[in-house]
Amino acid sequence: MEKVVLVTGANSGIGLALCERLLTEDSQLLLCLACRNMKRAEDARSALLTSHINAHIDLLHLDVGSVQSVLAAAQELKARYNRIDFLYLNAGIMPNPQVDVKALFKGLFSRNVINMFATAEGLLTQQDRLNSDGLQEVFATNLFGHFLLIRELEPLLCPGGQTSRIVWTSSSNARRSAFSIEDIQHRNGMEPYSSSKYASDMLSLALNRHKNSQGLFSSVICPGLVMTNLTYGILPSFFWTLIMPIMWLIRIFTNTFTLTPYNGAEALHWLFVQNSESLDPRAKYHSLTSGLGKNYTQPQQMDIDEQMSEILYSKLLELEKVVRKKQSEGNVDK
């Protein structure tokens, strides 16, 4: 039986590279590209079909940052498929990023330099805003939209005793200190990206606790530092061109500079070929590239408080009720 795989944010960067790698791994795959921009989705589909002529590739309109779009996309998926084997939750944003140049130069001459390059700790802030659902945009896109999608797709995930898998594209930038359980949307702070990624790590753990017995398994990965639209948005393009040789040089000394989307998708691909029984719910699976360019995946234990992950899960369920109520009231008003 062919596997049904859905990838969010599949039209560029790591998501697109993952699709390419999955089709190379399994040509029988039924791959669904879930994207917010259908023109870009079409282009991605055409690009994939040039190297995989007979591939079965579906498109789905999905804006994970919009409650209404997530609900409509889930309805469409339930009409199209009777199960989903792999749900790759990869779409993500980092709006209005700011690099603290002073901290960068200070870090360059400190003993923390390797960690700084691997995690961007203390270097990056973002400016977030409210979306049309009244939610913080980064939280809504990187976490809550995906949570709602999982909730909606429960009937397609592990039906009839089969197992299904969820894989989150998290980040080394996920940091406990950026997250507050009192402010899960990160309304008051300058690190919404870091907060949303830490929340996805916690949610994955909570999902495993609640859903493993039903055959649903969740994992998180970190792709390393990859040159994509997201990273190109952090610094002006001339700066990237200028420092690119330095980036390739740094790569010799740190295995976290995976740099290409193909390399960054290593852990996502690796998880596709693993058995669910071998997975560690507390591990984050890192895509790494050696100085000689060899790709490999390494699990690292996450710094997560079980109790806090449980509270986050309850808060997300509460918020789900609120947005569903708002949505149904909105539909009645129309």
Ligand SMILES: NC(=O)C1=CN([C@@H]2O[C@H](COP(=O)(O)OP(=O)(O)OC[C@H]3O[C@@H](n4cnc5c(N)ncnc54)[C@H](OP(=O)(O)O)[C@@H]3O)[C@@H](O)[C@H]2O)C=CC1
């Ligand atoms: N690049 C890196 O170094 C790292 C990236 N990551 C994570 O990897 C993931 C992929 O990012 P990356 O490939 O780097 O960057 P890209 O910007 O290339 O890819 C992001 C993808 O997400 C899609 N997307 C964004 N917002 C939405 C939305 N509201 N609804 C649906 N799709 C959306 C984008 O679509 P569109 O083209 O329409 O914008 C795009 O396809 C993200 O979750 C990111 O946080 C994690 C660690 C490091």
Ligand SMILES: CC(C)CCC[C@@H](C)[C@H]1CC[C@H]2C3=C(CC[C@]12C)[C@@]1(C)CCC(=O)C[C@@H]1CC3
């Ligand atoms: C060569 C240097 C003089 C300049 C590069 C410094 C920074 C721009 C980068 C150092 C660590 C990077 C990093 C990310 C973005 C670019 C850096 C801050 C990410 C935050 C990108 C998105 C992620 O999810 C994690 C990355 C961690 C490392």
